[in-house]
Amino acid sequence: MTTMVEQAAHDERAASLRLGAHIRLLRHARSMTLVQLADATDLSHPFLSQLERGLAQPSLSTLRRVAVALETSPIELIAAADAPDEKAAEVEVHRSDERLVDDGFAATPARTLAHGTRPMHPLEVVGENVSAGEAYVHAEDEFVYVLAGAVRVDVAGDVLTLGRGDSVYYRGGLAHRWWSATGEAYRLLVVKQGPSGWRNA
Known part of the structure; x- marks a missing residue:
């Protein structure tokens, strides 16, 4: 039987893997190497390699640097990390009372x-x-x-x-x-x- 702590650790690891996979997808779409991304973000090549493999937890400021270099928003990266492991839901509903997030990227929530x-x-x-x-x-x-x-x-x-x-x-x-x-x-x-x-x- 899985405990709540074990489930939380599993969920966090799965989110890290999804985030890393999405960063890799964007990097390839931009035809960037890890070395080029490291130069653009002023982050180390080993750290970015770990991030793409789901082995590192970036801070919001680090996520912003990666997002800017990949010409996207931290919100898009966070959304990719929040996705389920299985096929994305065929129907996804959002309610008007959901909170907006200030992602520190654009000037607006x-x-x-x-x-x-x-x-x-x-x-x-x-x-x-x-x-x-x-x-x-x-x-x-x-x-x-x-x-x-x-x-x-x-x-x-x-x-x-x-x-x-x-x-x-x-x-x-x-x-x-x-x-x-x-x-x-x-x-x-x-x-x-x-x-x-x-x-x-």
Whole structure:
């Protein structure tokens, strides 16, 4: 009979393995070697090797460095770690009262709306930031739909103003960022394409 402590240890190990596998998938999708990832993150090659094999537990700041180097978000990495070992659920429900997480990556809190390695990563993003902040680039396409408020979206230097019900789709590889157009809060549905090489577990 498995004790609660043994089950917790098993679950933690399984999450570490899923996280490592997803980091490896993203690294391969970016055609990066471990040495290149080590250079980009200022982390050691042996540590990253252990991380990919599920033998290391990264801090949030370390996870952020890895996510930035792999052109993704810690939320996506955490969602991959939280996935079940078996095939990803065919139906996944999220309720409106679920907590948003400040992942320390973008300037705004967000919550993932699908866990695991999926062909797309939907996020709910809430913010009030009035400054443009840092632009982000990733290889995958992305779709942004404004649920509430108004935002300015800068895509490769082209600044668009979007209100409730408006949307924008942009190809991967384009620098992008968004901020409040009015100084008031906004809420977005952001759907990012999954990494190349994705396959359902």
